[in-house]
Amino acid sequence: MIRKITADYLFPITRGPIREGVVVIDADGKILEIGARDQYDPSELEVYPGVIVPGFVNTHCHLELSHMKGKVDTGTGLLPFLQKVVRFRDIPQEEILEAIAAADQAMYEAGIVAVGDISNKADTADTKGKSPIRYYTFVEMFDFLADEHAQTVFDGYRQVFEAQDGRGSNRKSCVPHAPYTVSPSLFRLINELNRPGCTVSIHNQETVHEDEFFLSRSGGFLEFYRSFDIP
Structure with missing residues (x-):
């Protein structure tokens, strides 16, 4: 069944906005053409208020x-946020899974069609496998610079990687968290695992504390490490 959908404005990717634009789609949702409302028989049009836009990407x-x-308090800065996340535990698994499913549904209802998702666990795998959203999962690894534990840490995250959904339109890869949390050995193991051409992400130089740490071995990251008994 062919549908011809129109709204006050249509925002295509290949050109500027079209006033009273029309998008023509087939039964699978594939876009066949776009045009202006006066090009079509009014009786064939589905008319809606608002705008038609491409799907959003998170x-x-x-x-x-x-x-x-x-x-978690907002506006506190990166380091207090990281400490809060690391120490936020003892949450019932059922509550975690329900929140994941609800967030996935909320994104879909908001028009999000693709997501780059950071994962340290396999909790999201089931939801991603069922979701209409396309997910690229970045299994984010860190060992807090403990080079001697790199292999053990890597092996644990490798299990997360294997559990995450990579079927259909979903994709996945292993990535380093940040220069201040990944040892040289863990960097090497990640690089050896990833196939050529895969997508990699990394946090880098997001705060002044990071520059202070690498340039002068000072700043907030020293206290951050001490709070976790990391020399």
């Missing part, structure tokens, strides 16, 4: 932390 998501919504 480029950096932490779906597995959805249960923390509203429970």
Whole structure:
């Protein structure tokens, strides 16, 4: 069944907005053509108020932390946030999974069609396998610079990688968290695992504390490490 859908404005990717634009799709949702309303028989049009836009992309998501919504103070800066996330435990697994499913549904209802999701666990795998959203899962690894533990840490995250959904339109890869949390050995193991051409993400130089740490071995990261008994 061919549908011809129109709204006040249509925002295609290949050109500027079209006033009273029309998008023509087939039964599978494939776009066949776009045009203006006066090009079509009015009786064939589905007319809606508002705008028609391409699907949105959430480029950096932490779906597995959805249960923390509203429970972590905002505006505190990166380091207090990281400490809160690491110490936020003892949450019932059922609550975690329910929050993941609810967040996935909320994104879909908001028009999000693709997500780059950071994962440290396999909690999101089931939801991603069922979701209409396309997910690229970045299994994010860190060992807090403990080079001697790199292999053990890597083996644990490798299990997360294997559990995450990579079927259909979903994709996945292993990535380093940041220069201040990944040892040289863990960097090497990640690089050896990833196939050529896969997508990699990394946090880098997001705060002044990071520059202070690498340039002068000073700043907030020293206290951050001490809080976790990391020399």
